[in-house]
Amino acid sequence: MRVTHSGRTVEVQNGETVLDALLRSGENIPYSCKAGSCQSCRMRVVSGSVPEAAQVGLKETLRAQGYFLACSCRPDGDIEIESDIQVQSVVGVVRARDRVGEDVLRIRLEIDDELDYAAGQFVSLVRSDGLARAYSLASIPGDPSLELHVRRMPGGRMSGWIHESLGVGDAVSLRGPFGSCFYVPGRPDQRLILAGVGTGLAPLLGIARDALARGHEGPVDLFHGALVSGRLYGVDVLRNLERCHRPFRYHACALNESQGDPETLRVGAISDIVLSSVKETLATSRVFLCGDPGFVNDLRKRLFLAGASMQEIHADPFTPTGSTTDAN
Ligand SMILES: Cc1cc2nc3c(=O)[nH]c(=O)nc-3n(C[C@H](O)[C@H](O)[C@H](O)COP(=O)(O)OP(=O)(O)OC[C@H]3O[C@@H](n4cnc5c(N)ncnc54)[C@H](O)[C@@H]3O)c2cc1C
Ligand code: FES
Numbered sequence: 001m002r003v004t005h006s007g008r009t010v011e012v013q014n015g016e017t018v019l020d021a022l023l024r025s026g027e028n029i030p031y032s033c034k035a036g037s038c039q040s041c042r043m044r045v046v047s048g049s050v051p052e053a054a055q056v057g058l059k060e061t062l063r064a065q066g067y068f069l070a071c072s073c074r075p076d077g078d079i080e081i082e083s084d085i086q087v088q089s090v091v092g093v094v095r096a097r098d099r100v101g102e103d104v105l106r107i108r109l110e111i112d113d114e115l116d117y118a119a120g121q122f123v124s125l126v127r128s129d130g131l132a133r134a135y136s137l138a139s140i141p142g143d144p145s146l147e148l149h150v151r152r153m154p155g156g157r158m159s160g161w162i163h164e165s166l167g168v169g170d171a172v173s174l175r176g177p178f179g180s181c182f183y184v185p186g187r188p189d190q191r192l193i194l195a196g197v198g199t200g201l202a203p204l205l206g207i208a209r210d211a212l213a214r215g216h217e218g219p220v221d222l223f224h225g226a227l228v229s230g231r232l233y234g235v236d237v238l239r240n241l242e243r244c245h246r247p248f249r250y251h252a253c254a255l256n257e258s259q260g261d262p263e264t265l266r267v268g269a270i271s272d273i274v275l276s277s278v279k280e281t282l283a284t285s286r287v288f289l290c291g292d293p294g295f296v297n298d299l300r301k302r303l304f305l306a307g308a309s310m311q312e313i314h315a316d317p318f319t320p321t322g323s324t325t326d327a328n
Contacts (some may be wrong), residue, residue, distance in 0.1 A: 001175035005043075012075060018043070018054075019070035021313040029070065030124055030132050030175050034074040037278075037293075038134040039178040040124040042087065043070050048079030059180060059288070087178075090115050093146055093171050101233030103152045104199060105163055106138075108145040115177060117141060119206035120288070123148075123176035125158070133158040134178070136290065136316065138202035140210045146174075149202040149233075160292045181288060181316040188218065191285040195223040195274045195299060200291020201234055203316055207288050212245045219276065220245075225253040225270030225295075251277070271299045275306060282307045286314070293317035 001012040003021055012021040015067040019041050022029045032040040037057060045066040054073035055063045067084065077081075092109030100106045119140040125148075126132040152163045166172065181203060183192075194204040194210060201224050208222055226232045229252065240245040253270040268275045278285060287308055289296045294318040304310055 002078045018073040018119040032134040035319045036069045041070040041082045046080045105150045111305045117177035118182035118183035119210035120203040121177035121179045123174045126173040136203035138205045149199040151199045181314040190218045194218045194288045196290040197225045203290045220248045222291040223251045289315040
């Protein structure tokens, strides 16, 4: 099997993905999770066809136009492909970096061009050596800068570099936007349930602010979980949002806490807390889940079994690069 891209033809070895074949041949193709989850490697087939598995997770309209994920594509015939023309590339200059949690940095980036994104989507941050990782946007369109929350992973190449070396005034490349976990206006009385752990807060914060800015009137419940309360971050921002917007409620959740002030802290597993708090209205609610893939996939299943509609559950699992985690 051969794949032709930008006038060059590359042999795809047995069982190899299009992404790996192009990378092996020295092409600079953006990617992040290599697991069909982040969409950073989205491309378009110009002639020939791609297997169904290469289009899992893409919207019907994109599938019809021939878009596919290069990291999930093991072609069964020769194909010609092109880069994704819908994806924008911008340069972001770091204007602020603040430690907002024990291992979380908030980065504010000023970009050199408009980025047409929806709050809750994510971008691929590309280092000058080609290393790329997905980071969710905590900002909303109209904010003066893009906001990212980056958790430092032990031994993490990109997050370690961001924490240690990326300084104010430095520039990085960004590609995107990607993802379909965002607020779509309509049904302003519906209850919104947002739940996340760790930096899963970043897209949820964007989605909540966006919904409120668009006049959402139904309850907006944001659940943020950590092992202990000291590892929760963004508490002031969320409490402030609560003060300024009547429909918004922030639920801080900590797993390993001996006791909490019931006014400000819920103690226990965040999934159990979410389920027990929203059970009655689940069938008519819209749900957003972000962060650790184990948490997202488990809660998605439990909410569905408890009566939520699958169409109303929007999820962004932060699948690590090279993981075989099933994001569906
Ligand atoms: C759609 C999407 C959105 C994302 N948004 C954010 C975000 O807003 N903020 C953020 O901090 N991260 C986010 N991520 C995760 C991010 O893309 C990187 O995976 C993360 O920063 C680690 O990259 P790294 O290069 O530092 O680690 P790597 O060098 O890739 O990995 C180092 C080690 O850590 C392990 N590892 C990496 N990630 C995890 C994990 N999540 N859980 C357990 N082990 C892990 C790896 O398996 C490896 O052993 C998102 C991912 C996706 C797919
Ligand atoms: S979907 Fe292909 S690299 Fe993430």
